Amino acid sequence: MNESMNILCDKALLVQAVSNVSRAVSGKTTLPALEGILMVAKGGQVQLTGYDLELGISTHLEAQVLEEGEIVLSAKLLLDMIRRMPGDQVAIESDAKLLTQLKSGVTEYTILGMPATDYPELPSVTEGSAIQLPQTTLKSMIDQTLFAVATTDSKPVHTGSMFDVDEEGITLVSVDGYRLALRREKVKIGQPMKFIVPGKTLSEVSKLLGDEDTPTELFISRKHIVFNINGYSVISRLLEGEFLDYHAAIPQNSTTTVKISTRSFMDSIERTSLLISDRLKSPLRVKFTQDLIKVSCSTAIGKAYDEIPCSIDGGEVEMGFNNKYILDALKASGCDEVKLEISGPLSPMKVVPPEGDQFLFLVLPVRLKAE
Numbered sequence: 001m002n003e004s005m006n007i008l009c010d011k012a013l014l015v016q017a018v019s020n021v022s023r024a025v026s027g028k029t030t031l032p033a034l035e036g037i038l039m040v041a042k043g044g045q046v047q048l049t050g051y052d053l054e055l056g057i058s059t060h061l062e063a064q065v066l067e068e069g070e071i072v073l074s075a076k077l078l079l080d081m082i083r084r085m086p087g088d089q090v091a092i093e094s095d096a097k098l099l100t101q102l103k104s105g106v107t108e109y110t111i112l113g114m115p116a117t118d119y120p121e122l123p124s125v126t127e128g129s130a131i132q133l134p135q136t137t138l139k140s141m142i143d144q145t146l147f148a149v150a151t152t153d154s155k156p157v158h159t160g161s162m163f164d165v166d167e168e169g170i171t172l173v174s175v176d177g178y179r180l181a182l183r184r185e186k187v188k189i190g191q192p193m194k195f196i197v198p199g200k201t202l203s204e205v206s207k208l209l210g211d212e213d214t215p216t217e218l219f220i221s222r223k224h225i226v227f228n229i230n231g232y233s234v235i236s237r238l239l240e241g242e243f244l245d246y247h248a249a250i251p252q253n254s255t256t257t258v259k260i261s262t263r264s265f266m267d268s269i270e271r272t273s274l275l276i277s278d279r280l281k282s283p284l285r286v287k288f289t290q291d292l293i294k295v296s297c298s299t300a301i302g303k304a305y306d307e308i309p310c311s312i313d314g315g316e317v318e319m320g321f322n323n324k325y326i327l328d329a330l331k332a333s334g335c336d337e338v339k340l341e342i343s344g345p346l347s348p349m350k351v352v353p354p355e356g357d358q359f360l361f362l363v364l365p366v367r368l369k370a371e
Helices: 011-023 075-083 135-148 200-209 262-275 321-332
Strands: 005-010 035-043 043-049 055-062 065-066 069-074 089-095 099-104 107-112 127-136 161-167 167-173 179-185 194-199 215-220 224-229 232-237 256-261 284-289 292-299 300-307 312-313 317-320 337-342 350-351 359-363
Touching: 005 011, 005 035, 005 055, 011 035, 011 043, 011 055, 011 075, 011 089, 011 200, 011 232, 035 065, 035 075, 055 200, 069 075, 069 359, 075 099, 107 135, 127 135, 135 161, 135 167, 135 179, 135 200, 135 215, 135 321, 161 200, 179 321, 194 200, 194 232, 200 224, 200 232, 256 262, 262 284, 262 292, 262 300, 262 321, 262 337, 284 321, 317 321, 321 350, 321 359
Parallel strands: none
Antiparallel strands: 005 065, 005 089, 035 043, 035 069, 043 055, 055 232, 089 099, 099 107, 127 215, 161 167, 161 194, 167 179, 179 359, 215 224, 224 232, 256 312, 256 337, 284 292, 284 317, 292 300, 337 350, 350 359
């Protein structure tokens, strides 16, 4: 294809497309082309692609294509320049030597592009199975489980979330060694399968998903997954390895059940956590007693105590928690009320909805020193 290219397109649409696509562009890389966006102008459209060898995002824009061609332009520069352009239209023209002019109104930039032949090819996903889910459903599933994805590579497979599809529906599970987040949706999808999508991919997918019920398509092959969302195509490699057997990790029965207002428990934890910081680490001491939850902590700079009403069924129990982990789970619940299921001071605590089993969060307790 031609190295020179000449197009005219709508500025607002271009800014939106470039900013979305550039989220897949590599920040630090030994391959200069990967710091750029591949632009391919052909037949009344321009295709934009960002790719960091693990995650790729591409989209098409309507454009006046005066000369078909392709070029790679620095993603950061391109976005900064077009964002600040004064006109409603942007003209981009490059010559055979890759010198590229960007014009809008009286503003004009000339930068050197890179040859499209330097740009690595995205994996092509031809064989596989497809799943369709409403956008809102997929978005809420990702947003309620992403917080528990592992951020360290001690077990790389846990830096992603597992999609577990069976006859009942779809379950999304994240786990990082200290907590587990699980979200179920009863939808008829088709044949059972399991695959693990990197957390970084899911974070970008969530940003592209809207709040409407229009379906989004997931296409899964042996090593890759493609999400088709609102005119964007997101391709990512899948993670391989042995994911935690989450059924076995979840305690089956509980000795104490607590019903609590989510907001008031969060407020109480936040009040008590003011004395805890990265330098002053200390577990929260949470005592579930008749009709009260007593929350306290002590660090080198002092002590804090707070209590809130609750309704409790079963024995009293005192547990220690990492304040951030318990807050993350309460925040992700999205419910006014949650149910806490406890089976002893050293067993993981379950956070579940008051009714049903749409989500389940597990928070591992911290061993408390005797006071």
